[in-house]
Amino acid sequence: MSETTIGEAGEFGLIARITEALPRCAACLVGPGDDTAVVATASGSVLATIDVLVEGIHFRRDWSSATDVGRKAAAASLADVAAMGGVATSLLVGFAAPGDLPVTWALECTAGLTAEAARVGACVVGGDVVASPVITLSVTALGDLQGRSPVLRSGARAGDVLAVAGRLGWSAAGLAVLSGGFRSPSALVEAHRIPDPPYSAGPMAADAGATAMIDVSDGLIADARHLAEASGVAVVIDTSDWVSPEPIAVAASAFGVDPREWMLTGGEDHALLATFPAGAAIPAAFRIIGSVLASQEPGVIVDGLRMEDTGGHVHFNGARRE
Amino acid sequence: MSETTIGEAGEFGLIARITEALPRCAACLVGPGDDTAVVATASGSVLATIDVLVEGIHFRRDWSSATDVGRKAAAASLADVAAMGGVATSLLVGFAAPGDLPVTWALECTAGLTAEAARVGACVVGGDVVASPVITLSVTALGDLQGRSPVLRSGARAGDVLAVAGRLGWSAAGLAVLSGGFRSPSALVEAHRIPDPPYSAGPMAADAGATAMIDVSDGLIADARHLAEASGVAVVIDTSDWVSPEPIAVAASAFGVDPREWMLTGGEDHALLATFPAGAAIPAAFRIIGSVLASQEPGVIVDGLRMEDTGGHVHFNGARRE
Numbered sequence: 001m002s003e004t005t006i007g008e009a010g011e012f013g014l015i016a017r018i019t020e021a022l023p024r025c026a027a028c029l030v031g032p033g034d035d036t037a038v039v040a041t042a043s044g045s046v047l048a049t050i051d052v053l054v055e056g057i058h059f060r061r062d063w064s065s066a067t068d069v070g071r072k073a074a075a076a077s078l079a080d081v082a083a084m085g086g087v088a089t090s091l092l093v094g095f096a097a098p099g100d101l102p103v104t105w106a107l108e109c110t111a112g113l114t115a116e117a118a119r120v121g122a123c124v125v126g127g128d129v130v131a132s133p134v135i136t137l138s139v140t141a142l143g144d145l146q147g148r149s150p151v152l153r154s155g156a157r158a159g160d161v162l163a164v165a166g167r168l169g170w171s172a173a174g175l176a177v178l179s180g181g182f183r184s185p186s187a188l189v190e191a192h193r194i195p196d197p198p199y200s201a202g203p204m205a206a207d208a209g210a211t212a213m214i215d216v217s218d219g220l221i222a223d224a225r226h227l228a229e230a231s232g233v234a235v236v237i238d239t240s241d242w243v244s245p246e247p248i249a250v251a252a253s254a255f256g257v258d259p260r261e262w263m264l265t266g267g268e269d270h271a272l273l274a275t276f277p278a279g280a281a282i283p284a285a286f287r288i289i290g291s292v293l294a295s296q297e298p299g300v301i302v303d304g305l306r307m308e309d310t311g312g313h314v315h316f317n318g319a320r321r322e
Numbered sequence: 323m324s325e326t327t328i329g330e331a332g333e334f335g336l337i338a339r340i341t342e343a344l345p346r347c348a349a350c351l352v353g354p355g356d357d358t359a360v361v362a363t364a365s366g367s368v369l370a371t372i373d374v375l376v377e378g379i380h381f382r383r384d385w386s387s388a389t390d391v392g393r394k395a396a397a398a399s400l401a402d403v404a405a406m407g408g409v410a411t412s413l414l415v416g417f418a419a420p421g422d423l424p425v426t427w428a429l430e431c432t433a434g435l436t437a438e439a440a441r442v443g444a445c446v447v448g449g450d451v452v453a454s455p456v457i458t459l460s461v462t463a464l465g466d467l468q469g470r471s472p473v474l475r476s477g478a479r480a481g482d483v484l485a486v487a488g489r490l491g492w493s494a495a496g497l498a499v500l501s502g503g504f505r506s507p508s509a510l511v512e513a514h515r516i517p518d519p520p521y522s523a524g525p526m527a528a529d530a531g532a533t534a535m536i537d538v539s540d541g542l543i544a545d546a547r548h549l550a551e552a553s554g555v556a557v558v559i560d561t562s563d564w565v566s567p568e569p570i571a572v573a574a575s576a577f578g579v580d581p582r583e584w585m586l587t588g589g590e591d592h593a594l595l596a597t598f599p600a601g602a603a604i605p606a607a608f609r610i611i612g613s614v615l616a617s618q619e620p621g622v623i624v625d626g627l628r629m630e631d632t633g634g635h636v637h638f639n640g641a642r643r644e
Contacts, residue, residue, distance in 0.1 A: 029367055030472055033552065035405040035537050036371035036465065038472050041363040045351055048370075048447065049358035050462055052416040054454040083357040094374040094416070094460040125370065128460075132376040138416040138450075138460030140372055143358065150352055150360050215357050230355065 006106055007099025011129050017103060018095075018110050018129070025123035027089035027144070037125035039090045039142055047086045047143035047150070051076040055135040063178050066105040068193040070112020072268075073137040076217065078120055079197040079270035081143030083215035085151040085206025088120045088199075093127040094138035101135065113139070120199050148206045151274070156212035156231035160275040162290035163282055165201035167191060168220055169259065172266025173251045180255070185247035197270035201285035205274045208283050213274040219265040221307050223273055224300045231275075234295035237302045239264070242289075264302065328428055328451075329421025336451050339425060340417075340432050347445035349411035349466070359447035361412045361464055369408045369465035369472070373398040377457040385500050388427040390515040392434020394590075395459040398539065400442055401519040401592035403465030405537035407473040407528025410442045410521075415449040416460035423457065435461070442521050470528045473596070478534035478553035480616035482597040485608035487523035489513060490542055491581065494588025495573050502577070507569035519592035523607035527596045530605050535596040541587040543629050545595055546622045553597075556617035559624045561586070564611075586624065 003009040009017060019032040030038035039046070053059060053073045064072070074091060081088040093113055095106065110124070117123055122141070174192025183189055197215070205213055212231055216223045220237070228235040244252065244259040252259035275292055276282050293301075300307045325331040331339060341354040352360035361368070375381060375395045386394070396413060403410040415435055417428065432446070439445055444463070496514025505511055519537070527535055534553055538545045542559070550557040566574065566581040574581035597614055598604050615623075622629045 030474065034472070034474050034476075035402040035535075036369040036408070036463075036472075038406070038467075039368050039370055041366060041368050044363060044366075046361050046363050046368045046464065047358040048361055048412070048414055048462070048464060050414040050416045050448065050450050050460065052418050052450045052452045052454075052458075052460060054418055054452055054458075056455070057453050080357040084360070086358070090370070092370055092372040092462055094372045096374050096376055096458060126372065128372050128374045130374045130376055131379050132374075132456060132458060133378070134454060134456050134458075136374075136376075136418060136454060136456075136458050136460075138372065138374060138458075140370070140414055140462040141358075142368065142370060142464075145360075150356070150358075152352065152356050154356075213357075 003103055005099060006097060006101050006103055009103050014103065014106060014129050017107060021107065021110065022114060022124050025121060028123055028125045031125050032127065037090065037092065039125055041144060043145050043147055045145065047081050047084050047145065048140065049077050049080040050138060050140045053137045064193050066108035067112035070109040071116040071194045073139045074113045074116035075195045075197050075270055077139045077141035078116065078199060079215045081141050082197060082199045082202030083213050083272055085148045085203055085213065086143035086145045087203055088122040088141050088143040090122050090125040090142045091117050092140040093124055095127060096130045096132035096136040098133055099131060148203065151206050151210050151213040153212055153214050153227045153230035156227055156233050156275040156292045158233060158292055158294035159278050160211055160292040161278055161288055162235060162237065162275055162292060163286035163288045164271050164273050165285040166198040166271035167196065167269040168271055169248055169262030169266040171195060171268040172262045173248050176255060177251055185250050187247040188251055191269065195268060195270050198272055198285050201272050201283060204283040204285060205272065208276060209280050210274040210276055213272060216267065216269060216271040216273050218267045220273065221264050221300050221302065227273065228298045228300055232298050234293040234298060235290065235300050236293055237290040237300065239303055325425055327421060328419060328423050328425055331425050333451050336425065336428060339429060343429065343432065344436060344446050347443060350445055350447045353447050354449065359412065359414065361447055363466060365467050365469055367467065369403050369406050369467065370462065371399050371402040372460060372462045375459045386515050388430035389434035392431040393438040393516045395461045396435045396438035397517045397519055397592055399461045399463035400438065400521060401537045403463050404519060404521045404524030405535050405594055407470045407525055407535065408465035408467045409525055410444040410463050410465040412444050412447040412464045413439050414462040415446055417449060418452045418454035418458040420455055421453060470525065473528045473532050473535040475534055475536050475549045475552035478549055478555050478597040478614050480555060480614055481600050482533055482614040483600055483610055484557060484559065484597055484612035484614060485604055485610045486593050486595050487607040488520035488593030489518065489591040490593055491570055491584030491588040493517060493590040494584045495570050498577060499573055507572050509569040510573055513591065517590060517592050520594055520607050523594050523605060526605040526607060527594065530598060531602050532596040532598055535594060538591060538593040538595050539589050541589045542595065543586050543622050543624065549595065550620045550622055554620050556615040556620060557612065557622050558615055559612040559622065561625055
């Protein structure tokens with residue numbers, strides 16, 4: 001096929017190019033090519049979430065490859081499913097882009113979506129392709145609880161232990177590195193381009209009796225606050241014994257900042273923050289970082305100080321994610 | 323609350339404003355406010371589809387109210403569920419918009435989404451709100467087959483009867499009216515702003531033994547071609563006894579065009595095109611418009627002429643929907 005832009009390929013041509021490369025997974029009963037997908041849901045319910053990524057707000061094409069963007073978009077939704085204690089089964093992708101976008105960009109982005117979905121055994125089961133002045137990826141993930149009860153944000157109780165699985169601050173540090181015009185430490189840049197959510201830790205936490213869980217997409221303090229407010233408790237974080245991962249320590253030293261700043265407020269790593277009853281056998285993927293207290297005023301306390309703002313990404317009001 | 327733009331309200335403020343007004347429906351086990359929704363799927367499978375609407379491509383704010391846009395966006399996805407023979411249970415909405423958008427626009431758009439979903443007993447169970455230079459609505463619909471087998475595009479067989487439920491050409495005629503600077507016939511303008519898909523006809527067709535079905539979103543010829551190609555047959559349409567609905571006839575006369583042009587190529591009314599075995603008791607919502615023939619070369623034949631192009635909306639390559 002000789003078309004090089006998606007405008008030349010046209011809607012149906014592009015859909016054909018995209019779908020011919022898609023692998024199928026077990027949950028996909030009817031895949032792309034019909035009015036809807038049909039996805040198996042043996043448990044009698046389905047987890048469903050949507051995340052939208054917009055060029056210039058959530059990614060830049062000069063910093064991230066098409067594959068990176070696809071993986072990042074998929075990860076945002078897949079991590080939400082993990083944060084409920086579920087396993088993702090499938091993705092639906094809304095792909096909006098200008099007509100002069102190269103077909104290869106769309107195909108590589110799809111390959112990224114597919115590769116990230118494959119990490120949890122899921123596949124792309126459907127989508128929509130439309131014209132837009134701005135590249136916009138809308139990714140819906142469906143997931144299965146496999147018989148578990150969903151782990152909500154609202155279940156944390158006084159006396160619970162607070163624990164986190166996955167990286168904190170790596171993506172934010174990587175963004176700082178890129179924004180400063182640097183390309184190293186490469187581990188941070190890579191973490192910004194492609195998050196590495198601890199997907200399997202979600203169901204493990206549910207099985208271990210987690211009382212509440214949330215995906216850290218806006219920043220540890222911001223998402224701890226969501227959990228605290230939903231549960232009506234105070235979430236207490238103690239950073240006194242934190243050891244910064246080596247690339248974070250290196251970058252923080254170079255920028256002259258406190259590495260805990262990134263670790264407390266950086267989003268997009270999609271770590272999983274969970275609470276467990278005291279004495280629970282906490283899965284090895286989690287490390288304890290605090291506790292839950294009863295409180296008349298739900299919120300987040302870090303090293304004894306009550307945090308008054310979200311400390312995370314705030315959209316719309318002038319702040320750009322990158 | 324005093325914020326008048328979504329930038330002033332902020333991401334979480336806007337989400338709070340949107341979700342506090344959302345009704346709940348039976349299928350929604352866990353609604354907005356957690357990492358994912360949990361939706362009941364008693365049948366062991368879930369229908370899932372996504373459609374994306376972009377300002378300037380799919381709608382214009384000077385022609386459509388926020389409520390209209392919400393209803394139109396919901397209808398596109400809900401009609402896909404009907405076209406599989408299912409009943410929609412829930413919507414997930416990705417809402418991307420510039421910070422200077424009035425909060426009222428977002429709330430009215432949500433009210434439109436909610437109102438359209440309520441027509442089939444569904445509700446909004448989750449979503450995402452992000453900043454974007456262009457208003458972009460990504461609507462995922464989930465649906466239930468209620469024990470039916472899905473009616474695919476690929477099941478049409480030679481000898482089947484071709485039938486359609488719902489309007490043809492009304493939205494396209496309404497767009498022509500608006501594009502010409504007119505506001506009447508108002509029934510057409512209204513049809514362009516708010517489609518009226520025959521949702522209940524989808525499950526009825528499935529129950530009546532429909533062999534194939536598709537939602538007419540791109541135009542009758544274009545979508546008949548999709549069905550013909552998926553089924554490996556020729557779809558034959560006979561317009562000789564068509565009577566144009568009165569508003570279509572009036573507008574066609576004023577514009578000096580053949581009304582069948584709109585009815586054959588106009589999209590976005592979300593009629594349902596289905597094939598039934600000869601002799602099947604076809605539901606009253608459907609009218610017979612043709613038949614299915616065996617063919618070495620799948621395609622669409624209208625009044626004896628083989629249609630060589632899609633005759634419907636083609637995206638990207640310069641053509642705008644409005």
